[in-house]
Amino acid sequence: MKKEEKTNALRLLDAQGIHYETHTYDPDTTDGESVAKLVGVEPDRVFKTLVTVAPSRKNYVFVVPVNCTLNLKKAASAAGEKSISMLLQKDLLPLTGYVHGGCSPLGMKKLFPTFLNETAQLFDAICVSAGRRGYQVEISPDALLEMTGGQYADLTNE
Numbered sequence: 001m002k003k004e005e006k007t008n009a010l011r012l013l014d015a016q017g018i019h020y021e022t023h024t025y026d027p028d029t030t031d032g033e034s035v036a037k038l039v040g041v042e043p044d045r046v047f048k049t050l051v052t053v054a055p056s057r058k059n060y061v062f063v064v065p066v067n068c069t070l071n072l073k074k075a076a077s078a079a080g081e082k083s084i085s086m087l088l089q090k091d092l093l094p095l096t097g098y099v100h101g102g103c104s105p106l107g108m109k110k111l112f113p114t115f116l117n118e119t120a121q122l123f124d125a126i127c128v129s130a131g132r133r134g135y136q137v138e139i140s141p142d143a144l145l146e147m148t149g150g151q152y153a154d155l156t157n158e
Helices: 008-016 032-039 072-079 089-096 118-122 141-148
Strands: 021-024 047-053 059-065 114-117 126-132 135-139 151-153
Touching (some): 008 126, 008 135, 008 141, 047 072, 047 089, 047 126, 114 118, 114 141, 118 151, 126 141, 135 141, 141 151
Parallel strands (some): 059 114, 114 151
Antiparallel strands (some): 021 135, 047 059
């Protein structure tokens, strides 16, 4: 990989000396299960990054498998909020520095409280967006939590 192709997420991992692998796929692919197939990783190990907002106006990041749905009640409970809702797509880039479909839990403009679905603990490595459409980074879930200051939580209906 050429240095000019590094994203903020990858630069952060490099700076901390954290081992990772990258995978690329057609950036026009938008559904997570197709992404998993294209990068050759089972869908249970490919995670999407969801940014939310609570009535308190605090933002939270939830990282869940692409083949699961975020349970907003469980998410609110994990965050210690009464309720939580998805951030409007138009607000994603100004808030995080990332576009929809290329939002990484690493390297956002600001570090938000981050929660990783507890199923990530079942794997030595999971894939998350590397910070650009068509680009995934495979990383240890514990390393991801270390980098984000996050924690594991039960976040899905499945």
